[in-house]
């Protein structure tokens with residue numbers, strides 16, 4: 001039986017060209033290549049809009065059953081979308097970068113031959129990544145969301161957000177400001193870093209809480225630095241409604257609006273993503289290449 005590899009690509013011309021070339025080369029190497037069908041894409045887009053209106057996150061693209069590897073062609077944004085679309089698959093994934101930054105990427109389009117050789121020879125390592133799980137509770141229901149990079153809690157209409165923050169049921173503070181960002185180690189180099197949070201070595205098991213524009217006056221007292229917590233912690237956020245009863249929850253850059261949230265609990269999930277990396281992958285080498 002042939003080994004199955006699924007390719008997911010964004011719509012950039014460079015990505016589509018890379019996908020075509022990669023498919024041809026993988027087939028020459030006796031792999032069966034699968035990708036989502038065009039008609040599914042259209043259908044899925046409609047479902048996506050419908051589901052978002054119901055704020056239901058269970059959107060899934062078709063994935064070939066025996067897939068042993070998913071190749072995402074694009075940038076970090078399209079990789080995050082691939083993960084959400086394929087519902088956090090547990091098979092290894094690798095990114096070929098045709099995007100801008102490509103922090104998740106391991107290969108460039110001109111390294112396809114090298115990639116196939118490494119893959120055939122099992123000459124790679126797997127980096128395990130644990131997404132965040134957010135449980136968003138209202139009086140009537142609870143909804144779970146998952147994020148690779150971060151979950152951001154913001155107010156609607158650019159009003160000040162007021163919330164009650166607890167860690168493991170211990171009250172930490174009444175926060176006032178633009179919002180609260182909770183990031184994974186692998187997401188620490190994204191929005192978290194721009195917001196003044198620390199870059200975390202992904203081999204550490206942590207959660208990071210980073211305040212967005214915290215207010216610090218005699219009226220409002222919020223911590224001004226980010227806080228790094230053990231990955232075993234439960235972060236609880238209870239919104240205080242002063243102007244609106246709606247809150248924005250931004251999951252890896254996708255924004256959802258919720259009404260009447262009573263509380264939000266964020267933990268490291270039990271899900272495990274597997275990123276295929278070159279055998280000599282070194283986080284700090286990658287970080288200095290992309291950031292300094």
Ligand code: NAP
Pocket residue numbers: 074075076077078080099100101102103104149150186187188189190191192194195251252253
């Ligand atoms: P985007 O606005 O195109 O992404 C912003 C940049 O973040 C892109 O250059 C993207 O890389 C990069 N990026 C994504 N994940 C990263 C990671 N783990 N480490 C380092 N850089 C990373 O939106 P997008 O491409 O859909 O990505 C969504 C992410 O954007 C969110 O999860 C959030 O972290 C980030 N974001 C950042 C800010 C900010 O910095 N002020 C504001 C909103 C959202 P590519 O160029 O390869 O796509």
Ligand code: MN
Pocket residue numbers: 075076077078099
């Ligand atoms: Mn992007």
